[in-house]
Every structure is written in C-alpha cells, then in structure tokens.
Amino acid sequence: MDAHAAVRLRNNIMSVAHPIGRAIVIPTGTGVTIDSDHNWLAVPGAKLPAVWNGRSVSLPEWTAAGGQDAHSVVSVPPTFGADGQVLSVNHGVGIGEPLGLTRDIRGVSIPATSPDAGAYQHLPS
Numbered sequence: 001m002d003a004h005a006a007v008r009l010r011n012n013i014m015s016v017a018h019p020i021g022r023a024i025v026i027p028t029g030t031g032v033t034i035d036s037d038h039n040w041l042a043v044p045g046a047k048l049p050a051v052w053n054g055r056s057v058s059l060p061e062w063t064a065a066g067g068q069d070a071h072s073v074v075s076v077p078p079t080f081g082a083d084g085q086v087l088s089v090n091h092g093v094g095i096g097e098p099l100g101l102t103r104d105i106r107g108v109s110i111p112a113t114s115p116d117a118g119a120y121q122h123l124p125s
Contacts, residue, residue, distance in 0.1 A: 008035045011096040013086070013118040015042040015077045036068045040092040040117040042077040071095065085120045092117030 041059070051057070052065045059074050073095055079088035086092065096115035104110055105119040116122050 006033045006035065010036075010038050010099060011115065011117045013040045013042065013078070013092055015080075016044075017077060018044070034066070034068060037071050038095055038097040038117065039069060039072040040078075040095065041069070041072055041074045042091075043074075044076060071097070084118075086118060086122075090116070090122050093122045 052062060057065065059069060059072070062068055063070050073091050075089075075091045078086045078090065081087050093116050094114040096117050098113055098115060101110050101115070104116075104121045108121045108123065110116075110121055
C-alpha cells in the first residue's frame with residue numbers, strides 16, 4: 001500500500017481464526033488513513049481484531065481513538081460454507097451501509113436500506 005493512501009472498508013466480514021490474529025493493522029507513521037464502518041469484525045474470544053499505535057484495542061477504544069467502526073459489530077468467527085456464505089449465526093444481518101448495489105453475489109436483491117455485511121444477503125430458513 002502506498003504511503004498516504006486512503007482505505008475505505010464498508011459492509012465487510014473480517015474474520016480471524018487465531019486469537020492473536022488481527023484483521024486491521026495501521027502501522028504508525030505510514031500516513032495511511034482508514035475509513036471503516038458497518039463491518040462485522042470476528043475473532044476468537046470476540047475481541048476486536050485491530051491494533052492502534054502498536055496495541056490491541058477494544059471496539060470502544062478503536063472507535064474513540066480513530067472514529068472507526070461506530071456501526072460495526074464484534075463477535076466470535078462465523079462458520080462459512082465452501083462458497084463463503086455464513087452458515088452460523090449471522091451478526092452481519094442489516095448492519096451494512098447502502099452502497100447502491102442492487103444484487104448480492106448470487107443475485108438476491110439487496111435492500112436499499114440496511115443491507116447485510118458480506119457478499120450474501122441473509123435468507124431466513
């Protein structure tokens with residue numbers, strides 16, 4: 001990534017399998033800016049998979065320090081199918097930000113307001 005780059009993260013599922021793994025790391029002094037919100041952040045123990053200035057932070061600390069992910073959720077990692085669809089409890093339902101997309105990866109309509117985080121819209125079973 002180029003120095004002074006801007007990264008915008010919306011409606012993603014960022015899942016880390018290892019308890020000390022991190023989905024978001026912003027190195028100090030790189031000039032990289034991040035704009036992250038409306039995401040589902042998942043790591044064992046449901047601790048935020050992020051590092052701010054060299055230390056692990058909770059979601060409230062992450063939000064307070066950098067104004068990030070105020071509308072995001074943190075949970076334990078979901079179970080995914082072979083195609084990347086969430087098979088377990090889906091904490092990403094309705095937390096997304098409208099991005100102007102009309103269909104998900106399999107062609108299901110995306111609501112104009114409160115879409116799901118991830119590539120698939122949740123279909124009730």
